Amino acid sequence: MASPVSEAVGVADLETVRELARQLRVDSIRSSTSAGSGHPTSSMSAADLLAVLVARHLRYDWDNPGDPANDHLIFSKGHASPLLYAIYKAVGVVTDEELMTGYRRFGQRLQGHPTPILPWVDVATGSLGQGLPDAVGVGLAGKYLDKSPYRVWVLCGDSEMAEGSMWEAFDKASYYQLSNLIAVVDVNRLGQRGETELGWNLDAYAARVRAFGWKTIEVDGHDVDAIDAAYTEADGFDGPVAIIARTVKGDGFSEIADKDGWHGKPLPADMAARAIAELGGERDLRVRGPVPAASLPRPAPHARPAVTLPTWEVGAKVATRKAYGQALAAVGARGDVVALDAEVSNSTHAEDFKAAHPDRFFEIFIAEQQMVAAAVGLSVRGYVPFASTFAAFLSRAYDFIRMAAISQADIRLSGSHAGVEIGADGPSQMALEDLAMMRAVDGSTVLYPSDATSAAALVAAMADLPGISYLRTTRGAYPVLYGPDEPFAPGGSKVLRRSDTDVVTLVGAGITLHEALAAADALAAEGVSARVIDLYSVKPVDKATLVEAANATAGRIVVAEDHWPEGGLGGAVLEALGDGDVPLRLRHLAVRELPGSGTAEELLDFAGISARHIADAARGLLG
């Protein structure tokens, strides 16, 4: 029976599905036993749920994982990778040999937890409570941008329902009425070290999920007919649906079923043999479920017209956060650019994008984890997300940023209100660790512009950057330093003061660059010539320019940053120059004591990073 959106629905009858489920259990046991590690029992509990899904409901062309009309399948409980990989074997995209020799082995793609090294995996999972939030992002893309009927199916564990991020996802999915999102919750009762909080209290789970605006269907997760009916029922609902399934951990092997102490443990060979025997032996069933109808519209490639950035007069006072918003609105001329906000768009100035492109702006409210996850999900569908909030509050989403890097997602983050410069609001609102946090992300780009021109140019550059990129912006308005044609690229820097008689180098970025310029003026009045470097690219850092400066000024370098001393601008300079190839006598000015409220000027001075302190440090190096 063909439907308007899929072909070959019902390729497998339910008896075949039952056979498939047994095979998925057997292969989950075989692969993990062969690897000597893995999670067979957490795979076995969900085997029936996934067998029905893959054979009869998931619309997916396994020969063309790039088909934009494909459904999405996300294992939020990523530790059930043996089940996922057993499915890949069953649909014929992974061989039995790879399953048995590649799982969890060095250099192989069937890793302990799924990552997008595999073409059928959208996002890396394994840090619990992230798959569903990621799926919300894919769902937003499908409903609001692609306007395509693909669905997003998410296998969730019961233990991860304790993560607050899951409830951010439940909340946002209902707020955005994501009728394309189906969560399958595998309630196998047992966590890593004992019973979960709610055990088999399916009603409690369902009540919570329903209160968050979802339709819920409770089901016996080993009753293939009931599962099939639940998926069918879920499909037509005008909003997100959760299938809350009562399952048995280790189901299918009586020696361990529903027994504590078997989380994350492969079966010893003898037990594996008995389990496989109890499951009816090895099988080599091949199944394929429905595929998206060829007649379905596929989203067209996005327009990428040339972007005209806003410009400012040199000397005009403009906050870099304001430049971020204006530049982002301009970059939004590209149809693939999307903006997300955590309910502070009037502070970050993401509101400028919203005004220009309301259809590509998603208000995530105060849920930073979900905001980053939604960006990841949108990137799965090829969008170019920019997500912004106060820089301090991106620390809320650090695990999501870390996992986004493992997902090889291309997402852009902007954090406003950096450092003590914000003034009266006090330390809870001051990002003083964000440079350290964002630099320590695999493959990240970390940018910290000092003026509106560079901020705008870097926003434009970020749109084309791979991986995780981060732009740190400042609350206050400071003079524009660069003319509109000045080029800026990640990995670069600008030398703003330079002469043949330079005896010391002053390095700043953001607010401290302005302080460094003032310090250089003070030093110049004393006849001391200082080189001043705008180190707007904190990662990658412009080593060549730093090396040249170190050589030119006998290693005398003052770095000033509005950040804790660890891991930020000073760290970047030290890493670039610490190999002994150049002289190095670094003085590092950073925030070393907990600040309170005050004006920006008072707090920069309190922290010892104002012009006065920079000039003093330079004098100290020369004295």
Added chain:
Amino acid sequence: MASPVSEAVGVADLETVRELARQLRVDSIRSSTSAGSGHPTSSMSAADLLAVLVARHLRYDWDNPGDPANDHLIFSKGHASPLLYAIYKAVGVVTDEELMTGYRRFGQRLQGHPTPILPWVDVATGSLGQGLPDAVGVGLAGKYLDKSPYRVWVLCGDSEMAEGSMWEAFDKASYYQLSNLIAVVDVNRLGQRGETELGWNLDAYAARVRAFGWKTIEVDGHDVDAIDAAYTEADGFDGPVAIIARTVKGDGFSEIADKDGWHGKPLPADMAARAIAELGGERDLRVRGPVPAASLPRPAPHARPAVTLPTWEVGAKVATRKAYGQALAAVGARGDVVALDAEVSNSTHAEDFKAAHPDRFFEIFIAEQQMVAAAVGLSVRGYVPFASTFAAFLSRAYDFIRMAAISQADIRLSGSHAGVEIGADGPSQMALEDLAMMRAVDGSTVLYPSDATSAAALVAAMADLPGISYLRTTRGAYPVLYGPDEPFAPGGSKVLRRSDTDVVTLVGAGITLHEALAAADALAAEGVSARVIDLYSVKPVDKATLVEAANATAGRIVVAEDHWPEGGLGGAVLEALGDGDVPLRLRHLAVRELPGSGTAEELLDFAGISARHIADAARGLLG
């Protein structure tokens, strides 16, 4: 009327309370207008709720904030600080002059968001969604440890209900049946930049909170009689209670009440004057509510017997995570030591503490934000919490750790399964950013032991450390390097190989120390004498020993770490040696490419941090 637990209940009648509420509004306007910043409208919405609470229900001896029988009052919506400070004036602990000249000013204690610089503030708030989780920790202390009848009252904003951490708190409060916890949700409908997700849909909030196991009471948040009745009703319930209050942002001043665009804005002087007139003018009412009964038992000081740490034979293979668990169980001889787990206690070995001290072990399940917040809350009551999970998953709680430092909380964190060493589980489970993250926390101590002896000694040291301390542990078992009497202190290091002929220094910690020792052996076989430093204290770092080694080995130093290159061990060494006082030629080996699955040996070699690479780097420095 005196009750068994309080004295002087009902000191103020409801008409006085209404007057008080007007004064709180007036003073919120006055202080924020005087400061030129702040959140008067978010204070005005909650003025009636707080006036009733402070005058008639909160049991608090304002002259003795250290009384352990006092109730606790936490502003989870910390931006309503004008209201909190207006209360302090009304109860007579802050003068009107301080309110008018100190609020949000440099060097003053009435900061933009409350911090424990004030003796009546338990925890710093201002990052939304943290006050309620913190309160759960205080509630756990009250119910299970202090066994004292004090209550914990929390003022929550409606916007912060979007934070997942709130739902972790709702979940845990009901799991632990915290009958001492009352959340007051100020549903003023308006967020920072427009209407909240749920607006004035009180039923939706209540349904969610009820589904999470709380009793809910919906109330008109400006009806003083109804509020009073709600608090009375809440008091007797055998579990946590949420008062869901419909309020008006800016209530009391018709020009801005329920109007968008007034979030976080002080009133201009002329509007402030009109508002104060509309509210009946300035007042100087003094009120005091009930105080804890003198007859109430106060918790006794905790026993602090001498701790006998476990010991191991030198050369025995023991995982540092195992040593953590055993040492923690031993340190638990002190009655104030408490352990928290995020459902991985059999991996972190926190289960050893649970076995020895089940009454002081709290299972938080997979909710790392709540785990850290509970630790903060327990520290408020003087307990010595140790919270542990996989090191990678502490990134989930980074904002909570950041705020814990601002709260000046003394908490101990342990992260197991650090780095690529974990092997087959893959990158989602590998902490490769935790050293950078934890170093960039104000006043933090970061420890990374290489063997069981040092791990145990450092656990014992952590019990007496102020601030945020962090212990990084390793999955695998490696040889014990130190005898049981070897002392270890934060800020120290150990020189394991040293001679007068050392030509290169090898610095490692954790797993890489073992690799450095093997590299030193390989170099020794070639006639090259290498100094080897166990840099177990990553922050503070033992600069003196590093300086001595740099001088002794002509600046030739190889640092190897199982961490991204940014902000970790290499950063700590560079910060110590980058000032030019000693020669420095550093080679920095760190994880520079996304790892996959494999054995520990394969992955250490892949990452370029194994003995072979360390020896090669040393040869390179010498060649």
